[in-house]
Amino acid sequence: MSHITTLFSTILLLAPAGARAQETRLSRKEIPSAVLAAFEKAYPKATIKHAMKESKDGRTTIEIESLDGTTGRDLQYMADGMVMEIEETIPMSEIPAPVIATVKGKHPKGKIVKAEKVTRGAVVTYDIEIRNGKRKVSLDLDASGKLLGNN
Numbered sequence: 001m002s003h004i005t006t007l008f009s010t011i012l013l014l015a016p017a018g019a020r021a022q023e024t025r026l027s028r029k030e031i032p033s034a035v036l037a038a039f040e041k042a043y044p045k046a047t048i049k050h051a052m053k054e055s056k057d058g059r060t061t062i063e064i065e066s067l068d069g070t071t072g073r074d075l076q077y078m079a080d081g082m083v084m085e086i087e088e089t090i091p092m093s094e095i096p097a098p099v100i101a102t103v104k105g106k107h108p109k110g111k112i113v114k115a116e117k118v119t120r121g122a123v124v125t126y127d128i129e130i131r132n133g134k135r136k137v138s139l140d141l142d143a144s145g146k147l148l149g150n151n
Contacts, residue, residue, distance in 0.1 A: 034081035098145030
């Protein structure tokens with residue numbers, strides 16, 4: 001085992017249990033009723049592909065991966081049914097022009113292969129996946145085309 005792998009394994013073992021996320025796959029019957037009701041009301045024609053319960057830092061959330069026609073949608077809920085985050089695939093025609101301009105400026109030869117609109121409360125961002133030759137790159141941007149995080 002390399003020194004880096006050993007160091008990484010040691011760090012994981014020494015990290016406090018509350019700092020690591022615990023994920024559990026849920027069957028449809030195990031999804032909290034408030035979450036399932038909120039999901040079905042908002043997306044009556046969507047199909048649930050997977051549901052996961054995640055506990056991290058004393059907070060539990062439920063993630064539902066779904067398909068609504070051709071739209072993939074991942075939703076993160078609090079146990080009471082409140083939506084925390086929505087990630088949904090969008091067609092090229094729905095990507096704001098400033099986002100496309102930034103992507104083309106950063107990767108002029110790249111091709112957009114996937115676009116997601118991410119909504120957290122009133123904040124909307126875009127996660128754009130680009131293929132540049134054999135390399136894939138993911139960029140997070142706001143609607144004005146400003147790069148976010150460590151792009």
